[in-house]
Amino acid sequence: MxxxxxxxxxxxxxxxxxxxxxxxxxxxxxxxxxxxxxxxxxxxxxxxxxxxxxxxxxxxxxxxxxxxxxxxxxxDPATDCSDVRRRAQAKLEEVDEKLARLTGIRAALEELIAACPGRGALRACSIMGALEGAEGAPMSPRQKEEKTL
Amino acid sequence: MxxxxxxxxxxxxxxxxxxxxxxxxxxxxxxxxxxxxxxxxxxxxxxxxxxxxxxxxxxxxxxxxxxxxxxxxxxDPATDCSDVRRRAQAKLEEVDEKLARLTGIRAALEELIAACPGRGALRACSIMGALEGAEGAPMSPRQKEEKTL
DNA sequence: CTGCCATACGTACCATGATACGGAGTCAAG
DNA sequence: CTTGACTCCGTATCATGGTACGTATGGCAG
Known part of the structure; x- marks a missing residue:
C-alpha cells in the first residue's frame, strides 16, 4: 500500500x-x-x-x-436520521417541481409542433407566432428558477 | 407615447x-x-x-x-418553417431526456426515503448508506467521523 | 437655475462546477 | 545524476444569465 x-x-x-x-x-x-x-x-x-x-x-x-x-x-454525532430524511424529502419535492415545469414545457412544445405546418413561409409558422405574440404573465425582472438538472 | x-x-x-x-x-x-x-x-x-x-x-x-x-x-427571408420546426423538435427531445433523468432521480430518492427508518442513529440511515457509495449494499457496518466542516 | 432622476458606459461581480495553465519543487527509476 | 512524472500553489478561464456599481452627462420640473 x-x-x-x-x-x-x-x-x-x-x-x-x-x-x-x-x-x-x-x-x-x-x-x-x-x-x-x-x-x-x-x-x-x-x-x-x-x-x-x-x-x-x-x-x-x-x-x-x-x-x-x-x-x-x-x-455531527447529534444528527438524527430524520434530519437526513427531511432533506431527501425536500429534494424530492424540488425534483417534483422541476418535473412539473418541464412537463408543461413539453406540452407547450408538442402543441406548437403539432400546429406548425412544417413547411412554407415563416410568417405562417405557428411556432414563430407563439414566440412573437403570446404575452404571458409579465414575469417581473426578478423571478428565476430553472437550473438544468 | x-x-x-x-x-x-x-x-x-x-x-x-x-x-x-x-x-x-x-x-x-x-x-x-x-x-x-x-x-x-x-x-x-x-x-x-x-x-x-x-x-x-x-x-x-x-x-x-x-x-x-x-x-x-x-x-432571413430564405428561412423555411421546417427549420424552425426542426429546432422545436430537437428541443422537445432534449426536454424528454431531462424528464427521463429527473424521473430516475425521483425514483431513487423515493426508494431511499421509503427505506429510511426516519429516526434513530445516523449509522442506521439507509440514505446515508446509499450516499456512501455502497451501491448494492446499504448498511455499511460502521464508520467513525469527526471533523467539523 | 437648480435639483433630481434617468441614461450612457465600462467594469466588476454573483452563483455553479469545474478545467486549465505556469513555474517551481519533489520523487523515484535508470 | 539526469530525466520524466508527479505535486504544489495561485490564478485565470469556461459557460450561463444576468445584477450591481461608479462616474459622467442629459433632460425636465419647479
Missing part, C-alpha cells in the same frame, strides 16, 4: 486532480497537512470515500452546497 | 434595464444609434417585441444562444 498522493486519490475516486482541489477549496473535503519534512500531501482513504459520497449526492440532484450540509450532518 | 428610452422599453418588455443592455452586448437585440446631437438612445417598438420573443423562448426552455439562432432565422 503505497502512500496515496492526490493523483492516486483522484483516480481511486474517479475524478480529476483539479476536482479534488476544487472540493478542498470549497470546504467539501479537508486538505491533508503537508508533511513536515517537505514532500507531497498524503490522502487518507476517507478522502476517497468522501469524494464518492459527493458524486453520489450529485447523482441524486443535490448541489455541492447541499452535499456539504449532508457531510456536516454526517460529522 | 413619448420617445422610448431604454427604461421605458425595459418596462414595456417586463425586464430590467440591465437585461436589455445584456441582450445588446450579446447580440440578441440591436442597440439603436445614439442621436447625433447628444442625448438618449431611442428604442423602436421592435426591441420590445424582440425582448418578449426572447422571454417566450426562455419559457420554452431555449437558451439565449438558441434564441439568437431563432432570431437570425427569423431575419
Amino acid at each position: 503505497s502512500t496515496m498522493t492526490i493523483g492516486k486519490a483522484a483516480r481511486a475516486a474517479g475524478v480529476g486532480i483539479e476536482t479534488i482541489r476544487f472540493y478542498e477549496r470549497n470546504g467539501l473535503i479537508e486538505q491533508p497537512p503537508k508533511p513536515a519534512c517537505g514532500g507531497f500531501r498524503v490522502y487518507p482513504e476517507d478522502t476517497v470515500r468522501r469524494v464518492r459520497f459527493i458524486r453520489q449526492g450529485q447523482e441524486l440532484g443535490f448541489s455541492l452546497r447541499q452535499i456539504a450540509e449532508l457531510l456536516s450532518l454526517k460529522a | 413619448s420617445t422610448m428610452t431604454i427604461g421605458k422599453a425595459a418596462r414595456a418588455a417586463g425586464v430590467g434595464i440591465e437585461t436589455i443592455r445584456f441582450y445588446e452586448r450579446n447580440g440578441l437585440i440591436e442597440q439603436p444609434p445614439k442621436p447625433a446631437c447628444g442625448g438618449f438612445r431611442v428604442y423602436p417598438e421592435d426591441t420590445v417585441r424582440r425582448v418578449r420573443f426572447i422571454r417566450q423562448g426562455q419559457e420554452l426552455g431555449f437558451s439565449l444562444r438558441q434564441i439568437a439562432e431563432l432570431l437570425s432565422l427569423k431575419a
